[in-house]
């Protein structure tokens with residue numbers, strides 16, 4: 001089995017790569033600095049990346065940024081860059097990646113816990129994460145040959161909490177978060193949202 005992981009060198013991506021490799025997947029890494037690079041903020045780059053990769057069983061996107069800012073400070077630049085990266089960027093991955101999926105192949109996009117448990121200053125992240133769910137719901141109606149698309153909503157990772165100088169408890173490690181992605185791949189479902197065990201919405 002083959003999988004493309006976009007954001008493969010990131011905090012979440014590294015865990016996903018290790019999880020998939022432990023399950024026997026051959027993983028193709030995609031990010032801005034990979035051998036064949038992909039910048040999800042740039043439509044042409046996403047198009048070209050998928051022209052150069054063959055058919056795979058899974059495409060996972062764990063890349064894209066959105067602004068941390070109170071609504072009063074959401075200027076046009078922050079709004080547009082958040083929408084273009086974490087939202088449109090992942091939609092591009094689905095659009096251009098779809099043709100590279102084998103029969104019954106699956107796409108997983110990454111939102112995050114702010115979809116269901118926002119903090120102050122996360123309104124646009126919340127909106128983007130929820131928007132991904134809507135996209136998966138609609139796109140599912142057009143998927144053929146058993147192809148599927150899902151969304152993962154990880155909580156804050158302990159590695160990220162540590163980098164931010166926050167307590168690492170109660171947050172899960174990347175290796176634990178990665179299991180929600182393999183659970184999604186093995187589920188046979190489409191349009192569904194996947195959470196890390198123990199971090200589901202209350």
Ligand SMILES: NC(=O)c1ccc[n+]([C@@H]2O[C@H](COP(=O)([O-])OP(=O)(O)OC[C@H]3O[C@@H](n4cnc5c(N)ncnc54)[C@H](OP(=O)(O)O)[C@@H]3O)[C@@H](O)[C@H]2O)c1
Nearest residue numbers: 007009010011012031032033039040062063112156157160
């Ligand atoms: N970490 C958390 O606690 C957490 C929790 C919930 C959700 N999330 C979401 O999960 C995603 C990944 O987060 P992360 O913390 O793992 O990020 P990260 O550690 O900063 O890693 C980002 C990864 O994506 C790549 N990347 C960055 N921008 C890209 C672009 N425009 N096009 C293609 N690849 C790009 C990076 O490599 P290059 O620099 O080489 O491109 C790297 O491989 C983000 O959308 C984030 O909002 C994170």
